[in-house]
Amino acid sequence: MPEHPSEAAIRDWCIQYLTRTLDLPGKTIDTEMTFARMGLDSANSVFLIVELEDWLGLELTPDLLFEYPTIGELARQLAARTSL
Amino acid sequence: MKTAISEQPSADAAGGRAYSSFIDVLRRRAVEHAADPAYIFLPDRAGEPVSLTFAELYGRAQSVAARLSRGGHKGDRAALLFPPGLDFIVAFFGCLLAGVIAVPMMIPRRAGARDASAAILADCRPRFAMTRRDLIAASRPDLAERFRDAALDWVFTDECDAASPQALRPPSADDIAFLQYTSGSTSAPKGVVVSHRNLIANSEMIRMALGNTRRSTHVSWVPLYHDMGLILNALQALYAGAPCVLLAPVGFMQRPLAWLRTIDKYRAEVAGGPNFAFELCVARHRPEEIKDIDLSCWKVAVNGAEPVRAGTIERFVTTFAPYGFDAKTFHPAYGMAEATLLISANSRGAGASTRRVSRAALHRNRIGDPLQPEDGQVLVGCGRALQGERLAIVDPETLLPLGPGSIGEIWVAGPHVACGYWCNPEATEAVFGAGFASGGARDWLRTGDLGFVADDRELYITGRIKDLIIIRGINHYPQDIEETVQDCHPALRRHGGAAFGVPDRSGEEQLIVVQEVVRTFRGEADAGEIVASIREAIAREHDITVREIVLIRTGSLPKTTSGKIQRRLTRHHFLAGTLSRI
Numbered sequence: 001m002p003e004h005p006s007e008a009a010i011r012d013w014c015i016q017y018l019t020r021t022l023d024l025p026g027k028t029i030d031t032e033m034t035f036a037r038m039g040l041d042s043a044n045s046v047f048l049i050v051e052l053e054d055w056l057g058l059e060l061t062p063d064l065l066f067e068y069p070t071i072g073e074l075a076r077q078l079a080a081r082t083s084l
Numbered sequence: 085m086k087t088a089i090s091e092q093p094s095a096d097a098a099g100g101r102a103y104s105s106f107i108d109v110l111r112r113r114a115v116e117h118a119a120d121p122a123y124i125f126l127p128d129r130a131g132e133p134v135s136l137t138f139a140e141l142y143g144r145a146q147s148v149a150a151r152l153s154r155g156g157h158k159g160d161r162a163a164l165l166f167p168p169g170l171d172f173i174v175a176f177f178g179c180l181l182a183g184v185i186a187v188p189m190m191i192p193r194r195a196g197a198r199d200a201s202a203a204i205l206a207d208c209r210p211r212f213a214m215t216r217r218d219l220i221a222a223s224r225p226d227l228a229e230r231f232r233d234a235a236l237d238w239v240f241t242d243e244c245d246a247a248s249p250q251a252l253r254p255p256s257a258d259d260i261a262f263l264q265y266t267s268g269s270t271s272a273p274k275g276v277v278v279s280h281r282n283l284i285a286n287s288e289m290i291r292m293a294l295g296n297t298r299r300s301t302h303v304s305w306v307p308l309y310h311d312m313g314l315i316l317n318a319l320q321a322l323y324a325g326a327p328c329v330l331l332a333p334v335g336f337m338q339r340p341l342a343w344l345r346t347i348d349k350y351r352a353e354v355a356g357g358p359n360f361a362f363e364l365c366v367a368r369h370r371p372e373e374i375k376d377i378d379l380s381c382w383k384v385a386v387n388g389a390e391p392v393r394a395g396t397i398e399r400f401v402t403t404f405a406p407y408g409f410d411a412k413t414f415h416p417a418y419g420m421a422e423a424t425l426l427i428s429a430n431s432r433g434a435g436a437s438t439r440r441v442s443r444a445a446l447h448r449n450r451i452g453d454p455l456q457p458e459d460g461q462v463l464v465g466c467g468r469a470l471q472g473e474r475l476a477i478v479d480p481e482t483l484l485p486l487g488p489g490s491i492g493e494i495w496v497a498g499p500h501v502a503c504g505y506w507c508n509p510e511a512t513e514a515v516f517g518a519g520f521a522s523g524g525a526r527d528w529l530r531t532g533d534l535g536f537v538a539d540d541r542e543l544y545i546t547g548r549i550k551d552l553i554i555i556r557g558i559n560h561y562p563q564d565i566e567e568t569v570q571d572c573h574p575a576l577r578r579h580g581g582a583a584f585g586v587p588d589r590s591g592e593e594q595l596i597v598v599q600e601v602v603r604t605f606r607g608e609a610d611a612g613e614i615v616a617s618i619r620e621a622i623a624r625e626h627d628i629t630v631r632e633i634v635l636i637r638t639g640s641l642p643k644t645t646s647g648k649i650q651r652r653l654t655r656h657h658f659l660a661g662t663l664s665r666i
Binding site: 022037044047 | 622630
């Protein structure tokens with residue numbers, strides 16, 4: 001795990017994770033598309049948060065995906081938190 | 085009737101004593117084990133545990149019953165809308181004491197418009213809605229507004245504190261205890277009518293099959309509005325006189341290992357859930373988080389509410405055996421709300437039986453040995469028929485019973501088979517009043533599931549006749565999903581889609597949507613837009629992530645000559661890759 005993952009690193013990680021779990025090989029995920037638009041249900045939202053917690057070593061809540069509803073906004077927010 | 089499997093009727097209730105109602109069970113616990121813990125709720129993360137002894141539960145339920153009796157009559161319905169915690173249990177027993185019919189419901193999600201709650205309220209017309217004051221006041225003020233038209237009398241369990249409860253006439257065995265709305269589509273939900281007699285009968289069957297005693301502490305995270313969470317976990321513990329430790333469902337999804345840590349901490353014997361729960365524990369296994377736990381206390385790990393997978397059992401055992409988990413603890417089971425809950429299970433400690441069969445033969449509803457290794461599929465047995473139950477495998481076309489080893493529809497009869505669907509005589513007659521074409525009693529429940537009984541009397545489930553999609557233990561009806569799809573984009577044709585479930589590589593059921601697009605629609609660019617709209621709508625309305633969306637040409641969806649959508653044929657074409665994709 002990098003010490004303080006950059007915004008870009010978090011973005012890439014989210015794209016990779018969602019491409020894999022949503023089974024969207026070969027299709028690009030737009031970082032400005034909302035998680036709702038990707039069809040993320042509550043279980044998959046929780047799993048995304050849990051994986052991010054693991055990777056970043058932060059305690060997060062699933063509500064985060066409502067407050068920061070795109071990969072772009074989420075990555076910006078998380079990068080700010082990890083660099084604290 | 086030599087081909088149907090019959091069991092001896094059960095002699096007597098727990099410990100040789102018969103109960104006249106579930107209130108009788110509660111009362112005896114409150115008298116005989118007054119100060120013993122009945123329920124303990126562990127809030128997520130740092131919250132303090134809350135608990136109720138049997139006597140405290142009885143006392144609080146009496147206060148609730150007094151409030152209900154003042155505001156209504158015996159036979160009125162009460163919608164139970166509770167966040168995770170012990171208030172649901174208090175409300176449930178309050179209803180039973182007052183003779184008010186409890187209707188457990190999932191709290192509708194904030195964003196979701198198309199959920200069953202409005203239709204459930206319209207179907208059972210409850211006088212009361214029960215919840216906690218803080219839910220309505222703080223976290224979900226939208227609920228009171230959402231249900232305004234139903235003119236509900238709101239009862240807040242945290243404000244029911246009558247000092248001198250009224251004397252209430254105890255319920256009788258034939259009184260309705262609750263309605264379980266797990267069947268029927270969102271627009272036409274069906275409430276299974278469960279009487280005290282049904283509940284006592286199935287509770288006793290469960291107790292015998294699982295070998296539960298007062299020492300059988302339960303740990304459960306399954307929601308209480310789900311029949312498995314309510315009957316197999318919460319009510320079974322009280323029936324056996326054992327404590328039940330409850331965890332919040334969302335906490336489990338986030339931290340499944342907390343479930344295992346709690347099992348160890350409380351030295352629990354019984355803890356179960358749908359198959360995905362065990363899979364999730366394996367996926368989230370982090371040795372450092374559970375390094376000191378000892379799971380040797382765990383005797384019954386019921387796996388039910390969705391298909392039980394051999395791979396999951398294998399992975400779970402391999403992962404958790406080092407923590408003292410015994411493979412014989414796995415307890416695959418089969419059941420449904422129409423039979424109160426449990427239909428088949430083995431006795432405690434028997435472990436899971438598996439059978440390797442030909443996948444190709446299975447697709448033709450035949451049982452055979454695999455022709456080559458790739459043709460092999462492992463089925464997990466769901467145990468045997470329960471004490472006091474009749475179980476038959478019946479040809480769904482001829483309605484004649486079939487012998488061992490033949491695949492047919494599973495039919496069940498016995499005192500646990502519910503009274504029918506609430507105010508729905510047609511559906512009740514079709515599902516609960518079946519009889520063999522060759523004659524005999526017309527008291528069989530048609531499960532809509534396909535299976536066979538092996539020579540050793542083990543029941544194997546092989547498929548479904550009914551159109552139903554089960555995702556993470558929750559039933560979804562294809563009609564509802566198809567409607568959502570066709571509402572979400574103008575290019576999608578009405579009555580031109582099919583939704584169905586297909587197992588993924590790990591065997592977990594995934595949602596597939598096949599949908600016709602209008603002729604005037606052209607273009608790759610818009611296809612991405614349509615697919616995204618469908619994904620978004622299904623997640624919003626049904627809380628499911630679609631695995632794959634296939635857009636097809638107008639008029640190419642398989643239908644019968646009378647225009648009925650052929651979902652199973654569509655599924656077959658999807659798997660064979662023979663749909664006319666655009």
